[in-house]
Amino acid sequence: MYTNYMCRMCPLKRASFLLFLGIAILQKTFADVSSDGVIMPSKCEVCKYLVVELQSRLDETGKNKEVIRTGHGIDPSKKKQVDYRKSDLRLIEAIHEPHVCKRILEYNLHKERKGSLRFAKGRSQTMDTLHGLVDKGVKVELGIPYELWDSTSVEVAHMQRLCDTIVEQYDEDLEDWYYNHQDEDLMKFLCKDRVLPQDDQECLVEEFVPELEEDEEKKKEETEKKPKKKNKKKSKKNMKGEEGTADDENLEAKVKKEEL
Structure with missing residues (x-):
């Protein structure tokens, strides 16, 4: 039918x-x-990491003080000099050569972290532990072949596709920022003011603080507090010791009197 x-x-x-x-x-x-x-990336997460990668690319080329000459012909008066940092070439290279959203594929899913911080470059702590077990000869079964353990996750692949969409839809806004508003924060200009609704902007302020740094700060605080406690104990012991010597002297004097 x-x-x-x-x-x-x-x-x-x-x-x-x-x-x-x-x-x-x-x-x-x-x-x-x-x-x-599986929790797919939000629009906030996609825009956030698009800006992170685009800004990173622009920072890489921002120190270039090269001057580009544009125009045709032999007459130098008909040629224009353009600062590379404000040139079309720099913008094209930053966005399209290769496409900035391909950098998203360098991210991995860190499920031990919360919010947008679950997306980060480098291997997650969980996968580090699992690879370490395999290196030690322990048999680990994840339900997928070992060679696919570090393959791109569904969430990251989806984020890369959404990144392409945002670049395509807001290309004029990106050009406007580049040519006219580079002194403004790109995260605010693009994500906060144009791409995202007000109720989906929380991820923009999330920043990663490594646990190791937190542990080191706690250890420093503990070590700073411990010596004070030890000094108090030592001072008490010293006081007891002084009292003990005074008692011994009194006892010796008493014995001498009795002998006399």
Whole structure:
């Protein structure tokens, strides 16, 4: 019955139906993934790391003091001199060569961290531990082949695709910032003021503080407090010692009197 219905449909309707069916299957796939505990990146997270990577690229080329000459012909008066830091070339290289969103694929999922901080470069603590066990000869079963342990996660791949979409939709805003507002914070200019609704901006202020640094600060505080306690104990012992010597002297004097 389904086959007969498809045959009777005109080519245009058939194509539309297949497109709708494909979207429905894709949506169901993402829904199933989410039901398995996968949390897809929010728009806030995507915009945040897009800006982080774009700003990083611009910082890499911002120290270049090269002057670019534009125009044609031999006459130097017809050629213009443009500072590379404000040139079209720098913007094109930062966004498209290669595309800035490809840098998102360098991120991994750190499930031990909360919020947007779960996305970070480098191997997560969990995966470090698991790889360490394997290196020691321990058999670890994750349900996937060992060679796929460090492959791009569903969340990161999805974030990279959404990053492409934001760059495409807000390319004019990026150009406006680059040519006219470089003195303004790009995170605020793009994400806070243009891309994100007000109720989805919390991730922009989340910053990662390594646990090792926190532990070191706590240890410093503890070590600073401990000597004070020890000094008090020592002073008490010294007082007892002084009292003990005084008692001994009195006892010796008493014995001498009795002998006399």
